[in-house]
Amino acid sequence: MELYLIRHTAPAVEKGICYGRADIPLAHTADTDIQRALAPLPRFDLIYSSPAQRCTRLANALAERDGCELRLAPELQELHFGQWEQLPWARIPREHSDTWAADPWNRAPPGGETEQALWTRVATWYRAAFPAAVSCCAIVAHGGPLRVLRCLALGQCMEQRWSWSLAWGEHARFVLPPG
Template sequence: MELYLIRHTAPAVASGVCYGQTDVPLAETAEQDIQAALAPLPRFERIYSSPAQRCSRLAKVLAQRDACDVTLAPELQELHFGHWEQLPWARIPREHSDPWAADTWNLAPPGGETEQALWTRVASWYRTALSPTASRCAIVAHGGSLRVLRCLILGLPVEDRWSWTLKWGEHARFERP
């Protein structure tokens, strides 16, 4: 099975703001950004997307182009930053953010989740959700969940999750064994 991991297009968020699972709108250039993201992509039989509008909007346009279904998967959401959501990173006290940044795998922002929890939910979805009959699928999601998926697809350890990223609207193709 061919899997295309596709990162959502740019959101309308001020630089330096923590937004994780907050359903922020897309940038004013969304329509052009979506068309640019779609241009190099092949046709898909199945599309999966985070429910956040910054992902689902791209997924729905892609599904309409390819005359296929979109399955919204909450498990593909970005890391939940809890009480830090929508705060400028500069307003989060360093005595709270520094310990978290030193161990994001085991520590969660207040009211949020650890990277281990993100990994667990994405891995659970990956093991069970993909259609076995589709030969080419698209997954439209966020930087964090896409990093996890890449590691799972390639059989990489969790420590490799930060060695790769996609830019807004960028995609990467993988073969699922």
């Protein structure tokens, strides 16, 4: 099966704002950005998307273009930053953010989740996600879940998650072995 990992297009958020699971809208250039992202992509049999509007706009455009099913997967949401969501990073006390940043795999922002929880959530979903009849599937999501999915598709360990990323609206293609 061919698997395409696609990052949503640019969000409408000020630089320096902490956001993860917050459902922020897309930038004013969204329509143009979405058309640019669609152009090089093949036709899909099935599309999965994070339920965040910054993902569903692109996912809906793909599903409409291809006449295929779109399934929303809450497991594909970005890392939850809890009480830090939508705060400027500069307003988060350094002693808190530095402690978290020193070990985000095991530490969570207040009321948020660890990267280990993100990995577990995405990996559990991934193991059951793909029907046998699907030959070409797209996943529209956020940077964090896409890094996890890449590691899973390539059989890499979690330590490899930060060695790769996609820009806004960019995609990567993987060929998964049968079964």
